Amino acid sequence: MFTFRFLVLLALAATPALAQKPAKLKYPTPDANQIYDAVEQPAVPKGGPAGYAQYLETHQKYPTAALQAKQEGTVNVSFVVEKNGSVGEVKVVHSVAPLLDAEAVRVIQSAPRWTPAHQRGVAVRQRVTAPVSFVLAPGSGETVEVPTNLTASTQPLPPGAVAAAPGTTSVIGTTANGTAIIRPEKSAQPVGGNVAFFSWIAANQRYPDLARKRHMQAKVPVEFTVQPDGSLTDVRVVQKHGSGMDEEAVRLIKASPKWEPALYQGRPIKQKMQLPVIFQL
Structure with missing residues (x-):
């Protein structure tokens, strides 16, 4: 009897554990509304990073007041690339000046759609930060001379405005020969x-x-x-x-x-x- 039980126990111990199938690991489905900072396949702008930088440069409209005040710098803008490639939740994370900040937001919002990010093969939302640089070309915002007939319809010069010396210019006034500046x-x-x-x-x-x-x-x-x-x-x-x-x-x-x-x-x-x-x- 002892021998029989011992053989049965030995047989059970030697039998491979095939009764239980290993459980398949399933990755959790990405939350539809979750915003990722890092993903397996990041969002890509149309034309790639170089093309996107070129778009931002050629489509920005330097605000006149900022130009005259000689304001320049790089505005860092944060935004979310949605699952359909559109851009939302645009906000400034590094400010330079109010007018430049507003223009940076505008040019980001007006850019073409992106190729959305993907996580485990599924399109997801991703937060992206992009720099928008405003660089003054030498001479930007400086005074220029124009023919007087071009300014005939403008407001007259303020009282006390004096003529600039020959060969010089001023922010407001007239040159020695009467040309408006x-x-x-x-x-x-x-x-x-x-x-x-x-x-x-x-x-x-x-x-x-x-x-x-x-x-x-x-x-x-x-x-x-x-x-x-x-x-x-x-x-x-x-x-x-x-x-x-x-x-x-x-x-x-x-x-x-x-x-x-x-x-x-x-x-x-x-x-x-x-x-x-x-x-x-």
Whole structure:
């Protein structure tokens, strides 16, 4: 009897544990309303990060008052990319100035839809933070001269406004020859933005042989006037460096594509600008 029981117990102990099937682990279904900060497959803007940055730069509208006050900086904006790729809950997390903050929010809201984030193969909501940079081009917001007949319908100059000395300008008043001086409502800027302009300069630059032999590098400041038709005239080097770099800087500016002219009361006007032409080996 003892032997029989012992054999039965031994047989049971040696039998593989196949009676219980291993439980399959099931990942919890993502909460439909949960907002993720980190996901397996992050949300992607149309055109990728580089294309999105280009969109923000080319579609921002620099507020006139901020331009005149020379306000610039980077506004960090937080928003949620929804499951359908739309953008919501847009808010400023790093402020620069009220007008720039508002414009940063506007340009983020107006951007194309994103490819939404995915977690475990399911589209989810994701919180994203993006920088919107406002950079003043040299000369932005400075005074410009316009023909007097263009300002005939504007308010007269305030009492006590005096003529500026020959060769100088003032924020408000008149020049010695009676030409009115104003600030543009929109400053002149390169078509496609500063990045596109400087990329064109770099691609079309002919590094002077003498400067190359001398291993010379420099930032040559060039002043020019953006005419109402967008052409660049009156090009001159502000500070000369020699070795052929001054001449090449002038050639590049003269040969560059037309700009978007400055605007006053919705009409194009001329504006003086100054930009550096960079020579780097």
